[in-house]
Amino acid sequence: MQQINNPYSDLKILCHPDKIKAILQEERTSPLYVRIKPTNVCNQKCWYCVYANDSVIDNRNVDRRESIPWAKMKEIINDLSEMGTKAITFSGGGEPLCYPYIYDALDMVQKHGMDYAMISNGQGLEDRVISVLKSAKWVRISFDSTDRELYKKTRGVDTFSKVVDNIKQFAIEKDKSCVLGVNFVVTKNNYKEIYDMCDLLASIGVNNIKFSPLMVKGTNSDYHMEIKAEVEEQLAKAVEKFQSDTFCIIDKYTNDESLEKNFVKSKRCHIKEVFTVIGADCKVYYCHQRAYTRTGEIGDLTNQSFKELWFSEQTTKKFREMKPQRECNFRCAFEERNQLLESLVNMDRKHINFI
Numbered sequence: 001m002q003q004i005n006n007p008y009s010d011l012k013i014l015c016h017p018d019k020i021k022a023i024l025q026e027e028r029t030s031p032l033y034v035r036i037k038p039t040n041v042c043n044q045k046c047w048y049c050v051y052a053n054d055s056v057i058d059n060r061n062v063d064r065r066e067s068i069p070w071a072k073m074k075e076i077i078n079d080l081s082e083m084g085t086k087a088i089t090f091s092g093g094g095e096p097l098c099y100p101y102i103y104d105a106l107d108m109v110q111k112h113g114m115d116y117a118m119i120s121n122g123q124g125l126e127d128r129v130i131s132v133l134k135s136a137k138w139v140r141i142s143f144d145s146t147d148r149e150l151y152k153k154t155r156g157v158d159t160f161s162k163v164v165d166n167i168k169q170f171a172i173e174k175d176k177s178c179v180l181g182v183n184f185v186v187t188k189n190n191y192k193e194i195y196d197m198c199d200l201l202a203s204i205g206v207n208n209i210k211f212s213p214l215m216v217k218g219t220n221s222d223y224h225m226e227i228k229a230e231v232e233e234q235l236a237k238a239v240e241k242f243q244s245d246t247f248c249i250i251d252k253y254t255n256d257e258s259l260e261k262n263f264v265k266s267k268r269c270h271i272k273e274v275f276t277v278i279g280a281d282c283k284v285y286y287c288h289q290r291a292y293t294r295t296g297e298i299g300d301l302t303n304q305s306f307k308e309l310w311f312s313e314q315t316t317k318k319f320r321e322m323k324p325q326r327e328c329n330f331r332c333a334f335e336e337r338n339q340l341l342e343s344l345v346n347m348d349r350k351h352i353n354f355i
Contacts, residue, residue, distance in 0.1 A: 006248070006250055007138065007179060007181070007208065007250075008210060008250055008252065010336040010337045010340055011340075013271075013274070013337055013340070013341065016032060016274070019032055019273070019274050020341075020344065022273065023270050023273055023274075023341060023344075023345065024344070024345060028273070028310075028311065028316055028319070029273065029274075030083035030084050030085060030310070031080075031083075031085055031273075031274060031275060031276045031310070032085065032086055032087070032274040032275065033085070033086065033087045033088075033089075033274065033275045034080055034085055034087075034088050034089075034275070034276055034277070034278060035088070035089045035090075035091055035275070035276075035277045035278070035288055036068070036073075036076070036088055036089070036090055036091075036105075036277075036278045037090075037091055037092055037093030037094075037096075037277065037278065037279045037280050037288075037291065038067060038068050038073065038090055038093070038096050038099035038101075038102060038105065038280060039066070039067035039068070039092075039093060039094045039095070039096065039098050039099040039280050040062055040063060040064050040065065040066045040067070040092075040093045040094040040280045040281075041064065041065065041067060041094040041095065041098040041099075042064070042092060042093075042094035042095045042098060042121075043095050043098055043121070043123055043124065043157070044095065044121050044123065044155045044156060044157050044159075045155065045156035045157075046142075046154060046155050046156070047154060047156075048154075048185060048187065048214055050215075050289075051092060051093055051094070051291075051292065060291070060292040060293055061292055061293070061294070062093075062292045063280075063281065064094065066280040066281050067099055067100070067280050068099075068278070068280055068282055069282075070100075070101045070104070072282055072301065073101060073105055074108065075305060075306075076278060076301070076306050077105065077108050077109055077112065078112075079305050079306040079307045080112075080114070080306065081112040081113075081114060082307070083306075083307055083310075085114060086114060086115060087114060087115040087116070087117070087137070088109050088114055088115070088116050088117075089116070089117045089118065089119060090102065090105070090106070090116070090117075090118045090119070091118070091119035091288070092119070093279065093280045093291075094280065095120060095121055095123070095124065096118055096119070096120060097118075097120055097123075097124035097125070097129060098124070102129075103128065103129075103132050106118075106132045106133070106136075107132065110135070115137045116136050116137065117136050117137050117138045117139065117140070118133060118136060118139050118140070119139075119140045119142065119183070120139065120140075120141060120142070121141065121142050121143075121155070121163070122141040122142070122143060122163040122166050122167055123157070123159050123162060123163055123166070125139075125141070125163075125166040125167070125169075125170055126166060130169065130170055130173050130174070133170070133174070133178075134170070134173055134174040134175050134178060135175050135177075135178060136178050137177075137178065137179070138178060138179040138180070138181060139170065139174070139178065139179075139180055139181070140180075140181040140182065140183055140210075141163070141167060141180075141181070141182050141183070142182075142183050142185075143163060143167070143182045143183070143184065143197075144183075144184045144185050144186075144187075144190050144197075145160070145190050145193060145197075146193045146196045146197050146200055147160075147193065148160040148161070150189060150190060150193075151163075153189075154189065154190070164200075164204070167180070167182075167201075167204060167205075167206065168204045168205065171204060171205025171206060172205065179207045179208065180205070180206050180207050180208075181206065181207060181208045181209065181210060182197075182201055182206055182208070182209045182210070183209075183210050183212065184197055184209055184210065184211050184212075185212060185213075185214050186211055186212065186213050186214060186224075186227075186231055186253055187214045188223070188226075188227055191227045191230065191231050191234075192230070192234075194211065194231060194234040194235060194238060195234045195237055195238045195241075197209065198238040198241070198242045198247075198249060199238075199241075199242065201247070202242045202244075202247040206247065207246065207247065207248065208247065208248040208249070208250055209247075209248075209249055209250065210250040210252055211231075211235060211249070211250070211251055211252060211253045212252040212253055213252075213253050231253055231254075232253070232254050235249070235251050235253065235254060239251075264325075265324050265325050265328060265332075265335070266324055266325075266335060266338040266339055266342050267323075267324065267325060267342065268324065268338070268342060268345075269286070269322060269324045269328070269334075269338055270337075270338055270341040270342065270345070271287070271334040271337055271338055271341070272286050272287070272319060272322065273319070275287065275334070276298065276310075277291050278301070278306070279291050279292055282300060282301045282302050283297055283298075283299065283300050283301065284297070284298040284299050284300075284301060284306065284309060284310075285297055285298060286298060286322070287332065287333070287334065288333070289328075289332050289333060290328065295327055298315055298318060299312070299314070299315060324338075
């Protein structure tokens with residue numbers, strides 16, 4: 001069942017009937033939503049980061065020094081605006097607040113009238129940043145420990161108190177319409193802190209927290225088997241105690257299909273038609289989970305514009321031939337949305353009026 005006030009709802013795609021119609025008719029259209037990774041530079045070094053540690057999920061080719069040149073960034077944003085893209089999220093790669101032109105990029109997106117958001121570790125969420133980000137649609141902080149020493153061990157920096165203070169301040173200064181969330185990746189190291197994390201965040205003005213399982217190579221269910229029962233117990237207690245009109249606990253752990261050994265991936269990826277990722281290497285990828293991988297690459301923007309690449313014959317051919325069950329041997333973040341759209345595509349439409 002979809003949670004009330006859930007910003008991660010799989011049903012959001014249903015609010016865009018033009019995109020659904022295009023999918024049903026197998027037409028190529030502009031991306032509705034784009035995630036831009038402006039830089040691979042980061043001020044933290046999380047042991048589970050899929051962009052810094054190849055042993056976690058996939059073999060990636062990530063140059064930690066790369067950033068999108070400002071001239072190319074301006075071209076990308078102008079292209080997306082002209083193409084009708086509605087929303088952009090700046091994320092990692094690295095830490096988007098380490099990108100030297102992040103303020104200018106955010107200002108440009110805002111002036112073009114596109115929705116914008118950011119995923120950050122919160123370490124650089126200070127005065128000038130707050131003035132730009134406070135009117136974003138949402139800001140999500142990656143934060144997954146209530147213990148300073150575990151935070152330091154996990155992220156390689158001793159900035160726990162600084163990040164907590166930054167979250168508190170942003171919660172005070174942000175626009176009421178800006179949703180402040182936290183993403184908590186559940187691991188064998190931090191799973192006992194779930195209840196305490198909800199207690200902390202609810203008390204400092206955070207609007208929601210999302211719990212999701214650490215994705216690992218091999219059988220994901222084996223990694224979580226010994227902690228799953230306690231994780232679910234803590235989540236249930238936290239929901240009972242802290243869930244309110246102002247604080248939402250989003251459980252992406254309990255029913256995550258990747259924790260089931262018999263998980264089978266969807267045959268088609270429909271989301272690639274409405275969402276894409278642009279990396280700090282100026283390459284375009286199917287999604288953030290396949291960013292910086294050879295098989296996930298759609299094309300290179302170094303010598304062409306995004307619009308040229310997106311509607312090229314080569315890209316259309318790649319999209320037509322893409323087989324998720326063969327090429328994406330992992331549980332992706334868009335799996336439920338793809339299942340929903342696959343059901344729609346395969347539906348017998350002769351009796352659609354008999355609802």
